[in-house]
Amino acid sequence: MAERLSNREGIKGMANPTRYGIERVAYWLQRLTGLGLLAYLIGHIFETSTIVHGKVAWDKMLEFTQTPQGHIILTLVIGMCVFHTANGIRVMLGHGGIGVGKPGQPEYPYKAASLNYKQRLCIWVSIGLAALAMMYGASVLFGD
Amino acid sequence: MAVVTAPKPSEELISIDKTLDQLNTITLRIARSNPAEGHETTYSEFKVPVKKWTTVLEAILYVKQNLDHAVAVRYSCRQASCGSCGMKINGKPSLACYTKVSELHSNVITVEPMNNFPIIRDLAVDFKQLISNHKKMKPFIIREDSEVTPESKEFIQTPQDVEKYLQFSYCIKCGLCNAACPTMATDTSFIGPQGLAQAYRYVADNRDKGKEDRLKIVDDSHGIWRCHFAGSCSHVCPKGVDPAMAIQLLRGYLLGFQK
Numbered sequence: 001m002a003e004r005l006s007n008r009e010g011i012k013g014m015a016n017p018t019r020y021g022i023e024r025v026a027y028w029l030q031r032l033t034g035l036g037l038l039a040y041l042i043g044h045i046f047e048t049s050t051i052v053h054g055k056v057a058w059d060k061m062l063e064f065t066q067t068p069q070g071h072i073i074l075t076l077v078i079g080m081c082v083f084h085t086a087n088g089i090r091v092m093l094g095h096g097g098i099g100v101g102k103p104g105q106p107e108y109p110y111k112a113a114s115l116n117y118k119q120r121l122c123i124w125v126s127i128g129l130a131a132l133a134m135m136y137g138a139s140v141l142f143g144d
Numbered sequence: 145m146a147v148v149t150a151p152k153p154s155e156e157l158i159s160i161d162k163t164l165d166q167l168n169t170i171t172l173r174i175a176r177s178n179p180a181e182g183h184e185t186t187y188s189e190f191k192v193p194v195k196k197w198t199t200v201l202e203a204i205l206y207v208k209q210n211l212d213h214a215v216a217v218r219y220s221c222r223q224a225s226c227g228s229c230g231m232k233i234n235g236k237p238s239l240a241c242y243t244k245v246s247e248l249h250s251n252v253i254t255v256e257p258m259n260n261f262p263i264i265r266d267l268a269v270d271f272k273q274l275i276s277n278h279k280k281m282k283p284f285i286i287r288e289d290s291e292v293t294p295e296s297k298e299f300i301q302t303p304q305d306v307e308k309y310l311q312f313s314y315c316i317k318c319g320l321c322n323a324a325c326p327t328m329a330t331d332t333s334f335i336g337p338q339g340l341a342q343a344y345r346y347v348a349d350n351r352d353k354g355k356e357d358r359l360k361i362v363d364d365s366h367g368i369w370r371c372h373f374a375g376s377c378s379h380v381c382p383k384g385v386d387p388a389m390a391i392q393l394l395r396g397y398l399l400g401f402q403k
C-alpha cells in the first residue's frame with residue numbers, strides 16, 4: 001500500500017539493468033557478483049570446515065569440486081571475482097571523484113561527462129577480463 | 145510578349161514541406177490513477193494527430209482540449225525551464241515539453257507518472273520530498289558579509305571559478321534524476337541525486353563559507369554514501385547538470401581526494 005502510494009520502483013526497479021545504459025548494467029553486475037562472492041565465501045568456509053568431520057567428509061566435499069557442476073560453479077566464481085575486482089577499482093576511483101570528468105559549460109545535447117568513454121571502456125574491459133579468465137579457468141578445470 | 149513564369153519551387157523544398165506538414169496519427173496511452181481515492185492505475189488510449197515537431201506535452205494537451213479534459217498533468221513553461229512536466233515517456237523519465245513525438249520512433253506512446261514520487265493524480269506527482277531535501281542542502285551562498293552594502297563590493301570570480309559549479313546551477317528541479325536513481329527506488333529517506341548535486345553546487349562555489357554545515361548534512365547514512373555511481377541520474381538529466389559527477393566530486397572532497 002505504502003509503495004503504491006509513494007510509487008517507488010522498489011527492488012524490482014533497482015535490480016532492472018535494462019535501462020539507463022551500460023553504467024546501470026555495471027551497477028547491477030557489481031551487486032550480483034558481490035552477493036555471489038559472499039555466497040561463495042560462506043560456502044567455501046562450510047566446505048573447508050568439513051575437515052573437522054574427518055578425512056571421509058573432506059574427500060567427499062573435494063569430490064564435488066571435481067564434478068561438472070563443481071567446475072561450472074568454480075568457473076562462475078572466477079568470472080565474478082575478476083569482474084567484481086576490476087569494476088570495483090573503477091567504482092572506488094569514481095567514488096573518490098577520479099575519472100568522472102570535469103565540470104564545464106553544458107552544451108546541447110548535454111551528454112553527461114561522468115558517463116564518459118573511459119568509464120564505459122573500463123566496464124567493457126572488466127567484462128572482457130572476466131570472460132577471458134572464465135575461458136581459461138574452464139579450459140583448466142574441464143581439460144585433463 | 146514576355147511571359148513571366150513564377151519560379152517553380154524546387155522538388156526538394158516541396159518534399160521537405162510535405163514531411164513537415166504530414167499529419168501522423170499516434171496512439172497516446174495515458175496512465176490514470178487517483179491513489180488517495182483508492183483508484184488503481186488504468187490506461188486511457190487516445191488517437192492524436194501529430195506533426196514532426198509535436199511534443200509529447202502538446203499531444204497530452206490535445207487530449208485535454210479535445211478528448212478528455214480530466215487528464216491531470218502539471219506543466220508551465222513548455223520550454224524545459226520550469227521543471228514541471230517530468231513524466232515517464234515510453235518507460236524513460238523525460239520532460240514532456242522537451243521530447244518530440246517523432247524522436248520516439250513509435251506510433252504508440254505511453255506516458256506515466258514519474259517513479260519514486262507519490263502520485264497526486266494521473267501524471268501529476270508530489271514534489272514535497274524533493275523540495276524539502278533541496279532546502280535541507282542550504283541552496284544559497286553562506287557568508288557573514290553576503291549582504292551588499294554601500295561599502296561592500298561584489299565578489300569577483302574568474303571564469304575558471306565559475307566553471308566549477310556553473311553546470312550544477314542549471315538544475316531545474318524536475319526530479320527526473322530522482323525517478324531514475326536505483327537507490328531512490330528503495331530508500332525512502334535518501335536525499336537523492338538532485339539534492340546531493342545541489343549540495344556540491346554550493347560547496348564548489350568559492351564565495352561560499354558554509355561547506356562545513358552542508359557536508360555534515362550529506363555525511364549521513366541516507367546521504368552521499370548511499371550513491372553507488374550507477375549514473376542513471378546523469379543519463380536522464382535534461383539540462384546537462386550531470387548529478388552523478390557532482391556527487392562523486394563531493395564525495396571526493398569529503399574523502400580528501402578533491403580540493
Ligand code: HEM
Nearest residue numbers: 030031033034035037038041084085088089091092371372
Ligand atoms: C579486490 C577485491 C574487491 C574489490 C576491489 C571490491 C570492490 C567493491 C566495491 C567498490 C563495492 C561497492 C560497489 C557499489 O558502491 O555499488 C563492492 C561491493 C560489494 N562487494 Fe566487493 N570488492 C572486492 C571483493 C569482494 C569479495 C571477495 C566479496 C565477497 C565476499 C565482495 C562482496 C561485495 C558485496 C556483497 C558488495 C555489496 C554489493 C552492493 O552493495 O552493490 N567483494 N565491492
Ligand code: SF4
Nearest residue numbers: 315316318319321381
Ligand atoms: S539534476 Fe537534472 S534531472 Fe535532476 S532535478 Fe536537476 S535538472 Fe532535473
Ligand code: FES
Nearest residue numbers: 221222227229241
Ligand atoms: S513545461 Fe516547463 S519544463 Fe516542461
